[in-house]
Amino acid sequence: MTKQNSNNLLLSALPDDDVLSQCIHCGMCLATCPTYELTKLERSSPRGRLKMIKSVARGEMKISKIFAEEMNFCLDCQACETACPAGVKYGSIVEAARVVVEESGYGKLVSRFLKYIALKIIIPNKSLLKSTARLLRFYQRSGLQKFLHKSGIFKMIAPKLTEIDNLSPTVSSKFSDNHLEEKISSAVPTKYKTAFLTGCLMNVMFDEINSDTIDVLKALNCDIFIPKNQVCCGSLNEHNGDFETAKSLAKKNIDAFGQSDYDFLITNSSGCSAFMKEYGHILKDDPEYSGKAKIFSSKVKDIMEFLANVDIEKKLNILNDSVTYHDACHHVHTQKIFSEPRKVLQSIPELSFNELEESTWCCGSAGIYNITHYDDSMKFLERKMNNIMKTGSKIVLAANPGCISQLKYGAKKFHVDVEILHPVSFVKKSLNANK
């Protein structure tokens, strides 16, 4: 194959010219872009990146180190999509550009290696993920972690390793899929027939949130179907340009959940619900799965979206906490879920709900961005923690595991005295407040 041909093949991964031409570079995105706000450089802005992608796609500009850096500097928070009147699908365009960057060899070696191990090998394989988590749990609890931190060995290898190690959430003592029954029937007549995705990271790192979600669903008289053979939703693969693994995971989930009849497929991680709502789209050309995928996607509901539309108000008890709410990007920008969690939380009697300034700004977690771009991530986090501090709230609610870990880390690093909770855990607290 000639170099020209391989280059063309590489670029074919980018969206076609019609899609890339939709941006009229009006600049309405600039005010919402965290990276532009940080550098004030056009190349770190959505319209600048789109201009570069378009030039690369048209063969007018070569893929370069700067191009690669900018594609990966982007948080993919999609705040620009919310702001874009022209309706440019920026997220999917930049994700495609990242594939091209990876293939062209301009990606960072470390992040490529990390992504390869995590996304291609561990996450798609449930038992391997759990074994890895067990290893990590041993590391975190045996004293080895503390020992290594004290020994200064991390500082010798790479100074940031300590920080990055601190960023990873603690592995749960139990894994959700081990202790949750496959079928949970409502004790009183069933009100809602639901299914539940335990998730990949949620399953091993955030079992408590999964258990809280199940308890809330139980309190609402739901039947809950939790298929044992479900897998990771595939969103992490999709965001990092590994479309094939993402599709194969999607199909596995469609089969697993297809074994039972339910009306709502509940998730408590905004990244999962956002991506599972896209199954219909990503499998639209698959003769066997297109129909099933469409139905599957139509039933997906984020837990807060579900709670906003059911009869929960009367069951909520007084809580006189002072809380604020951080909008996860995959909630507010990808799924446009904004008013729903507020509606649920504000119906908790006597709760002091304080709006967070820039609540829809990314906290800098953004998948594995806080590992691959630690320094930048901390700047976004600092801005977020400052805004949190200004609300005076004692509790911050966030509906995504990535945000929760990042905000917990931020509270420690920037000395902000707040507790970080998933909103569903807080709802559970209110349901139980009278007991």
Place this chain on the structure above:
Amino acid sequence: MTCLNNHVKEKIKSIVGAKNFLDSVEDKLCYSYDATALYNQMPEAVVFPNDGEQISKILKLANEELFNVVPRGSGTGLSGGSIPVENSLVIVMTRWNKILEIDDRNLTATVQPGVITGQLQKEVEKLGLFYPPDPGSLNVCTIGGNVANNAGGLRGLKYGVTKNYVLGTEMILPNGELLKTGGKNYKDTAGYNLRDFIVGSEGTLGVITKILLKLIPVPSKFITLIAYFDKLSDSAKAVADIISAHITPSMLEFLDSTTINCVEDFTNIGLPRNADAILLLEVDGRGSAVDEDAEAIKKILKRDGASFVHSAESEGEASKLKSARRSAFSALARKRPTTILEDATVPRSELPVMIEKVMQASRKFDVTFGNFGHAGDGNLHPTCLTDERDNAEINRALKAFDFIFNEAIKLGGTITGEHGTGLSKKEFLELAVGIPAVDMMKKIKLSIDENNILNPGKIFSISPRCEGSLPLSRDQIKDYVS
């Protein structure tokens, strides 16, 4: 001609520091555009100066080495004013974003040119003060860009445009000197009124480094109204009737059905997809006068055939309606990838005729228009929905605008109400203002900018001056060109 070669670039770098100097192809590409359709050109380099002295040195160097300098804010302009020209260096002012002083005894604000208009508004409103000019891009655009283009906005009808709020400026002239104009005095007749002359000069006379703005007390009460019309001509009549009833709303905006549908696709706030036109109005002020105005307007709207009239029930609803209107230009890009937005303006009484002329242009040249704008002050935004990759269609679009500008001028109107002349309308300038006016502008420009190095080719073109006799023989031409 001398070029912005590496030797010159090194000199520029030593002035601003290496980290404030960019000349990668990626960066040049990312400063090759603003929000204007059809125009783009890469600069030779981009700088972020830290202080006035650096700007002064750059301009002096530009005169020595004969390269061009193009000042730029956020790059949201709509006439190509900040698009680089040949052999040019872009000076980006966005990092000059400090509000230096809000003086609540004199009701003024002193700002750096890179301050975002919307942010200034938020800050002064915290103190009960008001900075009215509100261009559609107010969350992004800079005060410096607003002053350079004499930007307008939704509230122009009652509150005027940027020029009505500029009390003073500081700018670095093309020869490197600092020019200060105006001050905190409300009255000042010392000499020529240079201050107002700088407003709207589109970065051709100097690089603005400081701006003194007038503030007014914030109105204590707002009522926002929306009215739907089944017939576009009825909405135009309602506008005329409101004005002739001697009511001055702070906002009187018009959107046609194409625009309504694009905006609704973006905002999902329940705008009427079947309406032929909507009017969005706001009255503001104090006490019961505001209610009286709102009632009188409602009566006129209904009498003139509005199928539905509603006043916003909360501040949230009002601001949703207004930001929906502000998204109109960009939302129109949902239909076609290229949106050529113009701002032909006519005396208010001629608005219904002008709207009809835009529809005529659409039919005559077979191109699609979305039409919206500041109906209350006669400032329309006929927007051609097209595709820059289709040359034939672009040609028809340009002919349609030629027609629209000519018709506007015939009605006693002008080619641009608030976007500036820039690149996109300079060929119509003579038609709009006359030859003596353009001649005077050129003389002023050359007396301030001898070598025509600052944003040349904007507003008008100055043909290169020939010294000595013209080259005639082949050899002479060869020598001349090289």
